[in-house]
Every structure is written in C-alpha cells, then in structure tokens.
Amino acid sequence: MLVKWIRCTVVDRRGFERAQRKWAGLLGEPGFRGQGGGWSRTRPDVAHVFTFWESRPFYDSFMARSHDRLAASQVGTYTRSRAKLFEHRFDVKTGFEPRFTDADVVRVAHSRIHQERVEHYALMQEKVWNPAMAGSPGMLRGLFGEAPGHEFLVLSMWRSAAEHGKYRAERVERLALRTQIEADVAALTGDVVDLETAWTV
Template identity: 55%
Template sequence: MLVKWVRCGVLDRPGFDHGQRGWTAAREWPGFRGQGGGWSRSQPGVAHVFTFWEDRPAHDAFAAGPHGGLAAAQEGTFELLSERFFEHRLEVKVGFEPSFAGADLLRVALCRVHPDRAEHFTQMQQKVWNPAMAGSPGMLRGAVSQDGDGDFLVLSLWDSATERGKYRDGAVSRLSERAGLDVDVLSVAGDVADVVPEWTV
C-alpha cells in the first residue's frame, strides 16, 4: 500500500477547507483506499493530508486523470510545503485500515534512520513501540511506512488529545531508551494535528 503525505502552508483557510471537502470524488477511483488529515496544532496555517493507495500505478493514473480538476478548487489557497511517498511496512494495531473515522487527533513522526540501522529500527517498531501504542487507551490505529531513501513515517490516530498526552508523558522517554532510538536515528521530526472529519474520504 502506498502512503502519500502532503504538507501545505495554507493562505486561505476557508477556501482550502472548502476545496478539501470536494475530494470525496476520489473514492470512486480504482485503487483508492482512503484519505484524511487536519490542522497542525503547533504550526498555525499548516495542513497535513494523508492519502492511501493500493499501489503507485493506481495513484499515478489518478494523478493523470481527475486529480487536476479536483485540485483546481484549491488553487491559490495554499503553498505546497512537501509531498512525500512511502510504502506501508507495519501495522501498529492488527487489522489496520486506512480510515480516519472516529479519530480526533493524528500524530505523524518522520524518522531519518542510519542506513545500517534500518533493520534494527524496524524490529524495535515491532517489538517495543507498536505494542506500547496498541495497548494505549485511545490509540485507534496506526501504520509504519518507509520511503526509498530509508526514511520512516509513523502515523498514529487517537480518539482524543487527552489520551495521546497520557501515552506521550508516561511512555515515550522510557520506550526510546529501551528501543535504542538515539542509536538508530539521525533525526526525528513530527507534528500533531486536529483531524477534520469533513476531510475524511
């Protein structure tokens, strides 16, 4: 499964929001699996949008077809800050579905991993991080993906900021030490966003 992460600097918030609600037409396209996103809590005016596809050819066919017409509704409302593609590697909870339904908050972490530590990082996701997140009340679903450069995207969806805060405050430092995160990664950049239900497709 292909994961597309788009980060936008929004210039016209009402216009961008209105246009984002029009992407429901994508659900009829072959290979489309789901879409959702929301507004950054730490960076005013920044929007995160995640789209899931069966594979890259399905996405590219859509991009060559109806994408332009749908995107036209948001023309001039934002600046594209980044667009990244990742391949799904692991589920955080068994039975992951690319759905934002019921989520109030999303957490995204981009981990730049030392090339010779990618295998260990993946193992620690399976053995340490994923079980801890999956066992946290309020964590709905999540996925770990990887791009061709070795960067890992960790996306988790939560039913409330309160529950996510409990996990962050009580577990992150302890789990980082146990997983040897400082040895595996060159850098970790992340954000937390309030999910906009009307953007969910």
C-alpha cells in the first residue's frame, strides 16, 4: 500500500474546506483505498491530508489522468504545499485499514534516520514502540511507512486527543531512552491532526 501525506499552509480556510469536499471524486478511481485529514492542533493554518493507494502504478495512473481536475478548485486557497509518498512497511497494531470514521485525531511523525541506524530504528519501531502504542487505550490502528532517503512515517489513529495525550505523558520519554532514538534520528517532525469528517472519502 502507498501512503501520500500532504501538508498545506492555508490562507482561505473556508475555500479550502469547500474544495476539499470535491475530493469525493476519488471514489471509483482504480486502486484508491481511502482519504482523510484535518487541521493541525498546534498551527491552525496547517491542513494535513492522507491518501491511500493499493500500489504505485495505480497512483501514477491517477496523477496522470484525474488529479489536476480534482485539484483545480483548491488552487489559491493555500500558499505552500508539501507532498510525500511512503510505502507501507508494517502495521502498528494489526489489520490497518485507511478508515477515519471512528477516529478523532491522527498523530503523524516523520523521521529522517542516519543511514547506519536504519535497521536498528525499524527494529525498535517493530519490537518496542509498536507494542507500547498498540497497548494504549484509545489507539485504534496505525502504520509504519518508508520513503527513499531513509525517511519514515509513523501514522496512528486515536479515538480522542486526551487518550493520545495520556500515552505521550506516560510512555514516550521512557521508550525514547530504551530505544536510543536520539542516536537513530537525524531529523524529526510531527503533528497531531483534528480530523474533519467532511474530508473523509
């Protein structure tokens, strides 16, 4: 599965939201698996959108055919947009599905890892971070994705921001020490996203 993560700095919030609903046109596209997104909790002008495709060829075909038509109505509503593609490597918890209807927030963490530490980092995600996150009340599902250049995405869906906050307060510092994450990570950014129901496709 392919994951596309888009971040936009929005200047016309109402226009952006109105245009975001038009992405319902993705339904019926070959290989399309789902889309959802919302607003950053820390930066009210930043929108995040997550789109899922069965494979790269399906995605490339969509980009060549239908993308520009669907995107046209959003032009002018944002000043900056960054998009990145990740290949699904493994699930956080089991049976990941790109469903957004039962989640209130998504936590996204984007890391660039030192080349010589990539295998250690991936192993720690699988053996330490995943079980800790999967065992947290309110954590619904998630995935671990990889992009060229030793870049990784951890995407987790939570029933509420409060439950995600509890996990952060109780576990993250301890786990960071245990997994030597500071030695692995060259750069790390992240955000918590309040999901907008109307953006779900």
